[in-house]
Amino acid sequence: MSGVRLPFHPRLAEHALVRRHVIDGEEHVVLHDTRTGDLVRMGTREWAQLAAADGTRDLAGLTLAAAKSGALRRASELVVILERLQTMGLLADGIDRADAAPTPSDRPLFALPDFSLTCDASGACCGVYGSILFTRHEAARARVALPLVRDGGDHEERVFTPEQGTDASGSLAVALVDNCCAYLGGDGRCGIHAAAGEAAKPAACRIYPATFVDDGETIRVSLGVECACALDSVGVAGGAPLVADTARTGADLPAGARVIALPALLEIAASVTAPRAAYVAWSRLLAAQPSPADPVAALWSLAAAVDASGLDEAATLAALASPVLPDVNAVLPWIRALSERADSRVASASTWRSARDRSLTASREIAAAAASLRDPVALATAIATASPDPAGEAFYLRAVIHGHQLVGRLPLATALRDRAVRLLVARAMGALAPALRRPLTVLEAMLRGHGIEVYAREVRS
Amino acid sequence: MIRLVLAPSVTVDDLDDVAFGLGLVMMNILPAGDAHPAQTIYRTPDRQALVHVINDPRAAALLVIVQGPDAAEAAARFRARTVVAAQELVNA
Numbered sequence: 063m064s065g066v067r068l069p070f071h072p073r074l075a076e077h078a079l080v081r082r083h084v085i086d087g088e089e090h091v092v093l094h095d096t097r098t099g100d101l102v103r104m105g106t107r108e109w110a111q112l113a114a115a116d117g118t119r120d121l122a123g124l125t126l127a128a129a130k131s132g133a134l135r136r137a138s139e140l141v142v143i144l145e146r147l148q149t150m151g152l153l154a155d156g157i158d159r160a161d162a163a164p165t166p167s168d169r170p171l172f173a174l175p176d177f178s179l180t181c182d183a184s185g186a187c188c189g190v191y192g193s194i195l196f197t198r199h200e201a202a203r204a205r206v207a208l209p210l211v212r213d214g215g216d217h218e219e220r221v222f223t224p225e226q227g228t229d230a231s232g233s234l235a236v237a238l239v240d241n242c243c244a245y246l247g248g249d250g251r252c253g254i255h256a257a258a259g260e261a262a263k264p265a266a267c268r269i270y271p272a273t274f275v276d277d278g279e280t281i282r283v284s285l286g287v288e289c290a291c292a293l294d295s296v297g298v299a300g301g302a303p304l305v306a307d308t309a310r311t312g313a314d315l316p317a318g319a320r321v322i323a324l325p326a327l328l329e330i331a332a333s334v335t336a337p338r339a340a341y342v343a344w345s346r347l348l349a350a351q352p353s354p355a356d357p358v359a360a361l362w363s364l365a366a367a368v369d370a371s372g373l374d375e376a377a378t379l380a381a382l383a384s385p386v387l388p389d390v391n392a393v394l395p396w397i398r399a400l401s402e403r404a405d406s407r408v409a410s411a412s413t414w415r416s417a418r419d420r421s422l423t424a425s426r427e428i429a430a431a432a433a434s435l436r437d438p439v440a441l442a443t444a445i446a447t448a449s450p451d452p453a454g455e456a457f458y459l460r461a462v463i464h465g466h467q468l469v470g471r472l473p474l475a476t477a478l479r480d481r482a483v484r485l486l487v488a489r490a491m492g493a494l495a496p497a498l499r500r501p502l503t504v505l506e507a508m509l510r511g512h513g514i515e516v517y518a519r520e521v522r523s
Numbered sequence: 524m525i526r527l528v529l530a531p532s533v534t535v536d537d538l539d540d541v542a543f544g545l546g547l548v549m550m551n552i553l554p555a556g557d558a559h560p561a562q563t564i565y566r567t568p569d570r571q572a573l574v575h576v577i578n579d580p581r582a583a584a585l586l587v588i589v590q591g592p593d594a595a596e597a598a599a600r601f602r603a604r605t606v607v608a609a610q611e612l613v614n615a
C-alpha cells in the first residue's frame with residue numbers, strides 16, 4: 063500500500079490531455095498536464111488500461127474494463143498508474159463537469175478590421191501543435207476517406223484519443239507522427255483535403271487561425287498570430303476573411319467554431335477584478351489608439367497603469383502617451399522563468415521527440431533566445447533596441463487586444479508584461495537565427511500549443 | 524469443486540501473472556462482504572471452468588476455487604504454474 067488515496071470513481075481531469083504520438087515509427091501515448099506543462103509518457107497498453115477511467119467505474123469496475131480490453135496483466139499495474147497520476151494531480155472523481163452557458167446565437171460578430179489571410183498551403187501549421195481536434199463526425203469522415211492511415215479505418219483508437227481526459231463523447235485529438243497530423247501528406251498537403259475535398263477537413267483546420275470570444279456584447283473574431291502566413295498577410299489584400307463577409311451573428315459562424323465566453327468578472331491585477339463590460343470598454347479604448355512606437359514599452363507601461371489604477375481611462379491613455387521602457391531588473395525574472403521553462407521543455411522533449419519534430423527545434427530556438435537574454439547587459443541592449451518588425455508587432459498587438467487574448471489565464475497586468483516579454487524573446491530568436499521565418503509566430507504557437515506559457519505564473523522576483 | 528491453498532509466498536501479482544499466462548478471462552471482482560471475502564472470478568477461455576481467487580486477509584494464504592466440467596484439468600494447469608501448498612476436493 064502506497065498511502066495514495068485514489069478517487070472513488072477515477073477519471074482523468076480536464077487539464078490532462080492524452081495524445082497519441084508516433085515517434086520515429088514507434089507508438090507512444092503522452093499525457094500533457096495543461097496547468098503545469100508537465101508530461102507523462104506511457105505505453106499504449108497502459109493507456110488502454112486507463113482509457114476506461116471515465117468517472118463511472120470504481121477500481122474494481124476499472125480493473126474489469128481493462129481486463130476486458132485485453133490490456134490488463136496485473137491489477138496492481140493499474141493501481142500504480144492511477145496512484146502516479148493522482149500524485150501529479152491528474153485525476154478527478156466522478157463525472158461532474160460544469161458546462162458553460164451557450165453563447166446566444168444572435169450575438170453580433172465583430173471581426174478584426176482590415177485583415178484577410180493568405181495561406182501558403184505549406185502544411186507548416188499541421189506539424190507544430192500538440193493537439194489537432196476533430197469532431198466525432200469529422201473523425202469518422204477522415205477514417206472513411208483514408209482508412210489506411212494508421213489503420214484507422216478499422217481501429218479508431220489508433221488514430222484518435224479523447225480531447226480531454228477519457229471523455230470519449232467529446233472532440234477527438236488526432237495521432238501525431240513526429241508531431242505532424244497523421245493525415246498530413248508527405249507533400250505537405252492535407253491528405254483529407256486531397257482525398258475528399260476541402261469541406262471534409264475538420265472545421266478547426268478550416269477555421270484556423272481564427273479565434274472567437276464572446277464578451278457579452280459581441281463575438282470578437284480575431285486570430286492567434288501563430289503561423290507565418292498571418293504576419294505575411296498584414297497589409298496584403300485579397301486573402302480569405304476570418305469569417306465570411308456575409309456572417310453577421312454567432313449563428314453564421316461555421317459549424318465547429320468554438321466560441322469562448324469571457325467570465326462576468328475578470329482578474330485584472332493580483333486579487334483585483336473588474337466587470338467584463340469595463341474590460342471590454344478598456345479594450346475598445348486601446349484599439350482606438352494609434353499603434354505604439356515601441357510595443358514593449360507600451361505593454362509594460364500599461365501593466366503598471368493597470369496595477370496602479372485598474373482600467374481607468376485617463377491612466378491608460380497616459381501610459382500610452384508616455385510609455386517607459388522597462389527596467390532590466392524588472393524584466394530579468396520573466397526572462398529567467400521563460401528560459402527555465404523552455405530549457406525544461408527541451409530537456410523533456412529531447413528524451414522522446416524525434417529530431418524531425420518541428421516542435422522540438424522550435425523549443426530549442428526559444429530556449430536559446432531566452433538564454434541569450436539572461437545576461438543583464440544583453441537584455442538591456444535588447445530592451446533599448448527598436449523592433450526589427452514594427453508592422454508585425456503592431457499587428458500582433460492589434461490581434462491580441464481585439465481578440466481579448468489578454469484575459470482568462472492570467473491577471474491582465476501580468477498578461478501585458480507576458481506579451482512584452484514574448485516580443486523581446488521573439489526578437490532575440492530572429493537575431494540568433496536570421497533565416498527563421500516570423501519568429502514571433504513560432505513563439506506564439508509553442509507557448510500556447512505546448513504549454514510553455516505557464517512560465518508567466520512561475521516568475522519570481 | 525477443487526480448492527487450492529497456495530503457498531504463503533504466492534502474491535496477488537503472481538496469481539495475476541498465472542491468470543494472464545493461462546488466458547483466463549476476468550468475469551467479476553467482488554469486494555469483501557458479510558457473506559464472503561474479496562474475490563476475483565475468472566473463466567477459462569473454453570468456458571468449461573470458473574476460477575475464484577479468494578483474497579482473505581485473515582487467511583495466511585490465497586485460496587483458489589475451481590469449479591465446472593473441466594475443474595480438474597483447470598486446477599492441474601494452475602498447479603503447474605504456481606506453488607500450491609494443499610489441494611482438496613470439496614463437495615465432489
Ligand code: SF4
Binds near residue numbers: 194
Ligand atoms: S486534417 Fe489536414 S489540415 Fe488539418 S492538421 Fe491534419 S493535415 Fe493539416
